[in-house]
Structure formats: structure tokens, C-alpha cells
Amino acid sequence: MPVVFGIVFTINPALGQVMLSPISAATDLVPYDSTVPVENLINHSGVTTPFTNGMTLFDTYFADPNQFATSGNNGTNNWQSELASGFGFQGIVEFDLGAVYKINQLAIWNKSLSNVTVVVLEDLGGTEQVAGNFTLPDQQSAFFSYRFTLLPFNTTCEGRYVRLVINSIYPVPGFNFGYVIAGEVVASVLPVIAAPTVSVLLETNGDVTVKFTGTLQTSTDISGTFTNVPGNPSDSYTLPKASLQPQQFFRAQGN
Numbered sequence: 001m002p003v004v005f006g007i008v009f010t011i012n013p014a015l016g017q018v019m020l021s022p023i024s025a026a027t028d029l030v031p032y033d034s035t036v037p038v039e040n041l042i043n044h045s046g047v048t049t050p051f052t053n054g055m056t057l058f059d060t061y062f063a064d065p066n067q068f069a070t071s072g073n074n075g076t077n078n079w080q081s082e083l084a085s086g087f088g089f090q091g092i093v094e095f096d097l098g099a100v101y102k103i104n105q106l107a108i109w110n111k112s113l114s115n116v117t118v119v120v121l122e123d124l125g126g127t128e129q130v131a132g133n134f135t136l137p138d139q140q141s142a143f144f145s146y147r148f149t150l151l152p153f154n155t156t157c158e159g160r161y162v163r164l165v166i167n168s169i170y171p172v173p174g175f176n177f178g179y180v181i182a183g184e185v186v187a188s189v190l191p192v193i194a195a196p197t198v199s200v201l202l203e204t205n206g207d208v209t210v211k212f213t214g215t216l217q218t219s220t221d222i223s224g225t226f227t228n229v230p231g232n233p234s235d236s237y238t239l240p241k242a243s244l245q246p247q248q249f250f251r252a253q254g255n
Contacts, residue, residue, distance in 0.1 A: 017058045017104060017188040019051050022095035022162070029081040029091040029166075029180060036080040038093060041185045046070045046077030046109070048145075051186075058188035062107060068145045069109035069183040078111060081180035090166040090180055094124075100160045101189035103131070106151040109183030110136045117165040120157035129157045138170040140181070158192055196252035206241030214252040222249050 027038045044050070046069040051061055061067065071078055084090060097103075103120055118131040131153035139146040164185070171178040196214030203209060210216060216237055217226040226249075229237055239248075 016060075017190055018054055019056045019058050019061060019107075020097060020101065020187045020189045021053050022185070022187070023098040024096045025093055025185075027091060027093045029093075032080040032082050032179060035074070035076045036078055038079050040077060040079045041093065041182060042095070044184065046072055046183050058105075058107070058186075062148065062150060065147065067148050069148070070145050071111075071143065071183075075181070078181050078183050083177055084169060084179060085177050088168060090169055092166065093164040093185075095162040095164070095185065095187075097160050097162065097187060097189065100158060100192045101187070102156050102158055102192055103162065103187050103189050104153050104156045105188045106162070107148045107184075107186045107188070108136070108151065109146060109148050109185075111139050111142075111146060111181035111183070112170045112178055113166060113180065113182055114138070114168040114170050116151075116167060118151060118153070119163040119165060120153075120159035121161040121163065122159045124161055128163075129159060131155075131157050133167075140170060140173060146183070162187060196254045198250055198252040200250065203238075206244075208239045208241075208244060210237045210239070210250050211235065212237070212250070212252040214254050217251050217253055219249050219251075220245060220247060226251055 021044065022042045025038045025042050029038075031037050040046075048068045048070060049061070049064075069077065081090070100122060106118060113136050115133070115135050117133045120129040120131050121127070132151060134149075134151045136149050166180060169178050169180055196212065198210065198212040198216070201209045201211065212235070216229045216233060218229050219226045229250075
């Protein structure tokens with residue numbers, strides 16, 4: 001009886017966009033002092049409902065409109081710039097997500113940002129993808145606890161870096177000056193998953209070598225149950241000639 005091998009490609013289905021905090025943040029703006037650094041935008045300080053980075057579903061978390069952030073003692077949960085006397089262009093904040101993701105929106109706990117433009121890049125210095133221009137609510141009067149604002153993108157973007165361009169801020173109520181003040185920034189992402197690959201090679205000695213990426217699974221029936229190959233091999237798997245079955249199917253599943 002001839003030996004028949006088949007190959008199938010699969011990718012695990014996505015459960016939905018998850019919440020992701022950037023791994024770093026940098027800005028061209030000078031902080032008000034050392035107690036309110038730009039890192040406060042990504043360190044979960046002040047977020048009253050905890051979330052698991054890279055796991056908590058973005059839409060589920062923000063279905064509750066009362067997801068607050070707190071400013072903390074003297075605003076030390078926030079990021080705050082030095083005094084700004086003009087309310088035109090203020091500067092940028094650049095976030096590194098640590099890897100390339102599909103990004104469709106941001107959430108920001110904002111205090112004084114008025115108008116911002118969001119730009120996504122795969123590489124710093126590379127092509128800019130303008131995700132949208134947004135006008136945010138002034139929440140400076142909510143002195144201690146304030147709500148998030150969602151920034152839905154014009155289209156889903158792929159990139160590692162998110163640039164928040166601050167075009168204007170709100171003045172301190174009753175005055176002609178202000179500060180850049182914001183709390184946490186969280187991205188809504190899906191990992192960019194490479195398609196798995198699999199190929200079968202008949203060796204000259206009669207052995208069969210399966211080369212693959214992802215997780216290799218096998219079944220003796222193409223419509224049957226596929227199980228992981230014992231030992232969870234990586235890159236390649238060899239079946240000795242003596243152990244070949246009349247028919248066997250392999251599939252590579254995305255991780």
C-alpha cells in the first residue's frame with residue numbers, strides 16, 4: 001500500500017483586540033518635575049481597575065464608561081509638562097510597543113490635551129501612517145478622578161511605534177497659561193502573526209522529513225482530530241521508514 005502524506009495550514013483565531021501598555025515612552029517636552037515623568041503614561045499608575053497587559057480584551061474593559069484614573073497626591077500619577085504659555089503646538093510623545101502589532105485605537109486618560117494627531121510607524125524614521133486627528137475633552141476640573149477617552153483610528157494600522165502629536169492644550173481654567181497633563185495611554189492591539197509553513201521531503205533512505213514553522217500536528221485522517229507531534233519538535237521532524245503509516249497528514253498551526 002502506498003504511503004500518502006497530506007499537509008494543512010492553520011492559524012489560531014484571534015480572540016479580539018487586547019490592551020497593551022507600551023514598553024517605553026519618550027517626549028521632547030520637559031516634565032514639570034521628577035515626580036510627574038512621561039513614564040507615568042505607561043506604568044498603570046492611577047488606573048483604578050487593573051488590567052492584564054496583552055490579555056485583557058480592550059472592548060470588554062472599556063464597555064464600562066466609568067473606568068477612572070486618579071491623579072494621586074499632588075498629581076503624581078500623571079505626566080505633566082513644565083508651564084506652557086502658548087496653546088498651539090506643544091510637542092510629541094513617542095511610544096514603543098515592543099513589537100509590530102495591528103492597532104485600531106488608543107485609550108487615554110486625559111486632563112488637559114486639546115487636539116492631538118496619532119501616527120503609527122513600523123520603524124522610527126519610516127513611513128508615517130496617520131491614524132487620526134482627535135479633539136479631547138478638558139478634564140482639568142475633575143481634580144482627582146477622571147474618565148478615559150477613546151481614540152478610534154481611521155483604519156487598522158500595523159506598526160511598533162505610536163507617535164502622539166500634541167497640537168494644542170487647554171489653559172488652566174481662568175488663566176492664560178497651561179500644562180500638558182495626562183494619565184495612562186493604552187493601545188488596542190492584535191499580534192501580527194506570520195502564516196505557518198510546512199513541507200514534506202522523502203529522503204533517499206526512505207525516511208520522511210517534515211519541515212515547518214509554528215506547531216506541528218498530525219492525524220491519520222484529514223477530517224479527524226489533529227494532535228501535537230510528540231516531543232513538540234521545532235523546525236523539522238523525521239519519521240523513520242520503519243514507522244511510516246499507510247496515510248498520515250500534518251498541519252502547522254500558528255502560535
